[in-house]
Amino acid sequence: MQVTSPVREPLVTGGKTLHDVTNDIARHVEGKPTRLWYISFIISVIVMSYGIYCLYNTWWVGLGVWGLNKTVGWAWDITNFVWWVGIGHAGTLISAVLLLFRQKWRASINRAAEAMTIFAVLCAASFIMMHAGRAWLAYWCLPLGNTYGTLWVNFNSPLVWDVFAISTYLTVSVVFWYIGLIPDLATIRDRAQNSISRFVYGTLAFGWNGGAKDWSRYEAVSLVLAGLSTPLVLSVHTIVSMDFATSVIPGWHTTIFPPYFVAGAIFSGFAMVLTLMLVTRVTFKLQDYITMGHIESMNKIILLTGSIVGVAYITEFFIAAYSGVDYESYCFINRAFGPYWWAYWSMMSCNVISPQLFWFKKIRTSITATFILSIIVNIGMWFERFVIIVTSLHRDYLPSSWAMFHPTRFDIGDYIFSFGFFFTLFFLFAKYLPVINMFEIKMILKSSGDKKSKPADVHAAKTTTV
Amino acid sequence: MSHSSQFLVGVFDDDEVVLNAVRSVRASGVRVHEVYSPFPIHGIDDALGYKRTRLDIAAFMFGCCGFLGAGSLIGLTLGYDWPMNIGGKPFAPLPDFIPVTFEGTVLCTALGMVATFLLASGLFPGSTKTVFDARFSDDKFILAVELDKNHGHSAEQITKLLKSNGATEVNLKEVKD
Numbered sequence: 001m002q003v004t005s006p007v008r009e010p011l012v013t014g015g016k017t018l019h020d021v022t023n024d025i026a027r028h029v030e031g032k033p034t035r036l037w038y039i040s041f042i043i044s045v046i047v048m049s050y051g052i053y054c055l056y057n058t059w060w061v062g063l064g065v066w067g068l069n070k071t072v073g074w075a076w077d078i079t080n081f082v083w084w085v086g087i088g089h090a091g092t093l094i095s096a097v098l099l100l101f102r103q104k105w106r107a108s109i110n111r112a113a114e115a116m117t118i119f120a121v122l123c124a125a126s127f128i129m130m131h132a133g134r135a136w137l138a139y140w141c142l143p144l145g146n147t148y149g150t151l152w153v154n155f156n157s158p159l160v161w162d163v164f165a166i167s168t169y170l171t172v173s174v175v176f177w178y179i180g181l182i183p184d185l186a187t188i189r190d191r192a193q194n195s196i197s198r199f200v201y202g203t204l205a206f207g208w209n210g211g212a213k214d215w216s217r218y219e220a221v222s223l224v225l226a227g228l229s230t231p232l233v234l235s236v237h238t239i240v241s242m243d244f245a246t247s248v249i250p251g252w253h254t255t256i257f258p259p260y261f262v263a264g265a266i267f268s269g270f271a272m273v274l275t276l277m278l279v280t281r282v283t284f285k286l287q288d289y290i291t292m293g294h295i296e297s298m299n300k301i302i303l304l305t306g307s308i309v310g311v312a313y314i315t316e317f318f319i320a321a322y323s324g325v326d327y328e329s330y331c332f333i334n335r336a337f338g339p340y341w342w343a344y345w346s347m348m349s350c351n352v353i354s355p356q357l358f359w360f361k362k363i364r365t366s367i368t369a370t371f372i373l374s375i376i377v378n379i380g381m382w383f384e385r386f387v388i389i390v391t392s393l394h395r396d397y398l399p400s401s402w403a404m405f406h407p408t409r410f411d412i413g414d415y416i417f418s419f420g421f422f423f424t425l426f427f428l429f430a431k432y433l434p435v436i437n438m439f440e441i442k443m444i445l446k447s448s449g450d451k452k453s454k455p456a457d458v459h460a461a462k463t464t465t466v
Numbered sequence: 467m468s469h470s471s472q473f474l475v476g477v478f479d480d481d482e483v484v485l486n487a488v489r490s491v492r493a494s495g496v497r498v499h500e501v502y503s504p505f506p507i508h509g510i511d512d513a514l515g516y517k518r519t520r521l522d523i524a525a526f527m528f529g530c531c532g533f534l535g536a537g538s539l540i541g542l543t544l545g546y547d548w549p550m551n552i553g554g555k556p557f558a559p560l561p562d563f564i565p566v567t568f569e570g571t572v573l574c575t576a577l578g579m580v581a582t583f584l585l586a587s588g589l590f591p592g593s594t595k596t597v598f599d600a601r602f603s604d605d606k607f608i609l610a611v612e613l614d615k616n617h618g619h620s621a622e623q624i625t626k627l628l629k630s631n632g633a634t635e636v637n638l639k640e641v642k643d
Binding site for chain 2: 209211220
């Protein structure tokens, strides 16, 4: 039994009734797309088309179109991969971890955050396919019988673990997200005005009729899925970090990597959720559902995880010096003061210094400041991965093979592709599916809404179980 | 031969009212067909006399299958079918097998449990489950009573019982089997 204190800020403002919730959220699915939506969608498709052209070149000509050389064999591809996977983790954190901790404020943001997870993981997966060079041979990563005397994949390799981790993560995220959508799709089906949308949403809603037995099974499923997703999301970024940590490259071979990567992932993911939700809440007029309280809570998580990341950076530096290993120490001095100093200090200022501004309540509750900082955090997190990957590789053990990495227009174009792809999917989602989980909002409305007309509500606010 | 059954459909405005209605309707000996709501109502399973769902047991079984399946796939391929000398390490280094075995377990549990849920509840594309009142997905709480299964009570008695327990309207609905 959970007791909500009457002094808690309401999570849904504006005195909404159950019917208002349905109307406010389903309205955007039912109406014609706005001009703003068309413009943003077309821009995303154009950006994605340019990206597809670059991608076509990458695959047709080969990885030689990238700026890689024999010293720096991983650069933007893996940077972008880790960056996108990290962004994806916030969705699972919100939908699974906050569900287990019974944080009711997740209800307003979980749907969009989970959609963001799926699209971000797809973007990440596209970089895995790109960096493999011959994407059509990607099935070689699977343990399939073959003509080489059945030589199996090497399950000792973190890169193979990654294949299994990312594909499991994507599958479970899609399933979790879709299961959560079914009751809301039924709402849209029952409100549909024309036969096409009744058929489409009716098919997607799987015949849901809200029976008590189905709800009870539904709740058991979402609890178990949340319980599974929590260790899953931690395992995914742990395994991503092991791609680096199990090698013997200075700057990569450290045991701090798994927790440090997971904290960084949550940090960047929440920043991306904020970037997207701040725009969505204004364009769809959802200020009553995504309140300042939600924004402040997310900013507090950014502050916490940003500080963890900061401690990790300092620890890495200290351990490099303390270990007494010349290569390790040089790697870190080179990071901060070598030719890539600008990337290192961009990372430090964006990730360590800028989130500390959230200690001030004025900044934490300012929408403009939050929006700017959320973008700065993601720039910083991109630089973090770039710094880890490129500065560790470009000056290796043999000074004669030291080199620099210079991105070509195809490196940049493939990164642009992922943005176009991500936003195309996100705009489609925002138009054709309910961006806020309607039934979960209805569930918390009595205990966390600000409607105080009936005395029964006041009583409910003190004792309702959720 | 097409057969149809008749239902009395009570419409309620509030989850706590419908929960109390279920309790008192059942206490007066009327069998409730099902309650339909826009969101899960806590405590309604007990009020309706439903047993606890066994889906989590199914999930555990699927998890065991995933664990054994993924574990034996790795063990049999690397340790038995084609042992490879990788850096002089053992052929079956168990710590290395943890990640893929874990992912296999999670995948199998999640997909198996969701598939069981969809099958058990009859949810699939094109499924036509009875919707007694389409407002269930908006803001109404629907309590359905099947008349054929309540011969001891007349339709008027049940209607009165529902109304006295807070139903704002009671409709008769015929459902083809």
